[in-house]
Amino acid sequence: MLKAFTNAEKSPDTGSLRVNGVLIDDDAIAAETASHPDEADPGFAARRALVLRELLTQQARAKGLLDDGAAIDDATIDRLLDMECPMPEPTEAECRRYYSANASKFRSPDIVHARHILFALTEGVAMSRLRARAEEVRRDLARHPDKFDALARSLSNCPSGKVGGNLGQLTRGESVIEFDKALFDTRQTGLLPGLVRTRHGFHIVLIERRLDGAELPFEAVSQRIEQYLRDYVSHKAIQQYLTLLVSRAKVQGVSLDVPHGPLLQ
Numbered sequence: 001m002l003k004a005f006t007n008a009e010k011s012p013d014t015g016s017l018r019v020n021g022v023l024i025d026d027d028a029i030a031a032e033t034a035s036h037p038d039e040a041d042p043g044f045a046a047r048r049a050l051v052l053r054e055l056l057t058q059q060a061r062a063k064g065l066l067d068d069g070a071a072i073d074d075a076t077i078d079r080l081l082d083m084e085c086p087m088p089e090p091t092e093a094e095c096r097r098y099y100s101a102n103a104s105k106f107r108s109p110d111i112v113h114a115r116h117i118l119f120a121l122t123e124g125v126a127m128s129r130l131r132a133r134a135e136e137v138r139r140d141l142a143r144h145p146d147k148f149d150a151l152a153r154s155l156s157n158c159p160s161g162k163v164g165g166n167l168g169q170l171t172r173g174e175s176v177i178e179f180d181k182a183l184f185d186t187r188q189t190g191l192l193p194g195l196v197r198t199r200h201g202f203h204i205v206l207i208e209r210r211l212d213g214a215e216l217p218f219e220a221v222s223q224r225i226e227q228y229l230r231d232y233v234s235h236k237a238i239q240q241y242l243t244l245l246v247s248r249a250k251v252q253g254v255s256l257d258v259p260h261g262p263l264l265q
Contacts (some may be wrong), residue, residue, distance in 0.1 A: 017253035019054040047254035055245045085237040090229035098225050099218050106221045111211040112183045115165035120157035120201040134195050134202040
């Protein structure tokens with residue numbers, strides 16, 4: 001969660017791990033390594049996390065927040081960061097400047113009203129035959145669009161077939177990605193010229209109408225912007241604080257001068 005540039009003296013990522021002379025034993029490293037299974041190098045990630053935790057522990061003791069011999073917990077880390085990294089609150093002027101520079105991000109979603117006929121992939125049905133049948137129906141609909149409702153009711157493998165394939169109002173993100181792209185990565189209305197292939201099968205899609213999203217006023221998004229700026233400033237301040245701790249420390253057993261590595265998770 002916390003990231004930083006670090007400038008600790010270089011040392012191989014093997015052997016005894018020490019932070020300002022404090023030894024972190026092999027059992028602790030092994031236990032922490034098990035907590036980083038998704039890292040490219042779990043052993044390195046474990047040593048890095050342990051170094052940062054030990055540095056924060058030492059700093060908390062120096063500030064009188066932690067008794068000697070006591071293990072640091074998340075609440076104490078939060079108290080330390082509150083003390084060492086005071087966060088200025090974003091002003092309304094700053095929020096308005098961010099809004100003005102990023103107004104395109106603050107829009108109500110585009111809406112598409114669509115119908116579809118699904119030819120579902122099922123066990124025992126050859127994909128080539130299923131595609132050919134779907135293409136045949138799509139060509140028929142291109143000539144006779146008024147048949148869409150009836151064909152959806154009789155052929156679609158989706159529950160929406162009972163209502164003529166009507167999917168109602170859709171916004172981006174409500175459907176599987178392939179269907180989303182077919183709906184929103186075009187400005188077309190009417191019967192789409194080709195089949196839409198998704199994990200569910202082949203879809204014949206009819207876009208009845210589109211409603212473009214509108215830019216939201218500042219008042220509607222001010223709290224969201226304020227929270228974003230607060231989180232951004234906090235993240236940068238913690239980055240700098242961790243960088244400072246590491247740069248002042250004597251660390252043996254791991255090199256922490258890799259830019260943008262996640263130091264504490």
